[in-house]
Amino acid sequence: MSLYLCVDCGGSKTSAVICDSSGEIKGRALGGPSNFAYLGLDNFKEAVKTAVSNALKTCISPPSIEPVPLPSSTPLFAAAWLGVSGVDSQAAIDKLTPPLSELLGIPPGPRLIVCNDAHLLAAPLQIHEDVHSAVTVIAGTGGIVVSFVEGEHGSLKEMGRVGGWGWILGDEGGGFHVGREAVRQILTRSDTASVEGPPPKTILEEEGKKTLVDRILEHFGVHDVYELLTVIHLPDPLPGGVQILDPNLPEYARIVREKRLSQLAPLVFTSAFDDGDPLALKILRTTSSMLVDQICIVLRPGAPKAVDPSDGVICFGGSLAGVDKYRQLILDQLKERGFEFKYIEFVDDAAAVGAKGLAKTAKNS
Known part of the structure; x- marks a missing residue:
């Protein structure tokens, strides 16, 4: 099954959602704050890791009690989109992309999108034809x-x-x-x-x-x-x-x-x-x-x-x-x-x- 991950990294919470190729949501989880500018790289990465791992738990039937380890030896996601508050420049995107690539097991490129969290709200443009x-x-x-x-x-x-x-x-x-x-x-x-x-x-x-x-x-x-x-x-x-x-x-x-x-x-x-x-x-x-x-x-x-x-x-x-x-x-x-x-x-x-x-x-x- 092809899984697609989106993580909304905000100043008050982190929301991770996983869906299949048809757009049906298969898993989701909430975590603590993940504003990159406020937390720094290490704390930001840990917040994302926790939210994504917990979201993966809910994809399993029955849901797993233990967190799903990241990164996995088997690629888990066909693509991922992370909208991150506090990411306001290409330099910040370039700094975040390698550790996120390592964390999620997705090579840098078109399958791994890292941007400001405001970009996620534009998704209706992809839905309205x-x-x-x-x-x-x-x-x-x-x-x-x-x-x-x-x-x-x-x-x-x-x-x-x-x-x-x-x-x-x-x-x-x-x-x-x-x-x-x-x-x-x-x-x-x-x-x-x-x-x-x-x-x-x-x-x-x-x-x-x-x-x-x-x-x-x-x-x-x-x-x-x-x-x-x-x-x-x-x-x-x-x-x-x-x-x-x-x-x-x-x-x-x-x-x-x-x-x-x-x-x-x-x-x-x-x-x-x-x-x-x-x-x-x-x-x-x-x-x-x-x-x-x-x-x-x-x-x-x-x-x-x-x-x-x-x-x-x-x-x-x-x-x-x-x-x-x-x-x-x-x-x-x-x-x-x-x-x-x-x-x-x-x-x-x-x-x-x-x-x-x-x-x-x-x-x-």
Whole structure:
């Protein structure tokens, strides 16, 4: 049996899916984080090895209790596609390819594809036969936009890429951006009120209901908006976790700064879409608008490598893009700017879609 492997290597988890030549999923498993830029080569390789080995266990009937050893003396996969967060250059791909080739028993070349994880989301381009381009939009913890057209033998050819610079430099539209924008707008509102006086009360405040400000202050266990400055700027926990054992430390001090902000995104979404908090809605319109700015770059009419949305599919991925109302904010703003796609997809299982696309490409080549 010819088996095809796809591994989605993300900042929070690793998803490995194995399918046969017909596209039927035969095995799958989840593992821990595998962002190459954050983990380094050895830890990344171990995360992939564990996820793939556990996925192979589920291919056996009945499923094996013991992990399937990698590499195997007998080649296990006809082809493999690894989409890796933190792989942002050809140099990184070149560094990863030899150890992955050794791990999986697949020689470097067309049967072993190593790329950024955003590429996996473009697999619907291989499935829809009446479109010729795809734009992938990730809005999860981070954010990135990548455009593609069909390459040779059903492969994907990258045309443009915008964003994906990581939390320090960007990640527009993602969870970190939402959390940071929430704190920024809360502080801006307080700064303005110090000069102009407090703004009129919102309906939520008049009804005594919990606002986004209430939720965030409660989340961190503080009582004043300006205490958020201390919360956010407190250094990351020391390596080794010694200070984490200190019972006198507040909970937020045990969490790295990136997560202190990205974990605020669910609070903003709840306040915006469940409670109708105007401040939360303003925050999400701001973050989604900046993501739309990035999408529009790969659609720019007249640009040599721009793609045509009317003949393409937009493929969303990530936890934030999985929220219908947030995704609709993005689509509405694209429409306002004159861009509408032929198909709209949300890929909630990129590894599965990637494995099926890999099998279909092999079948058609």
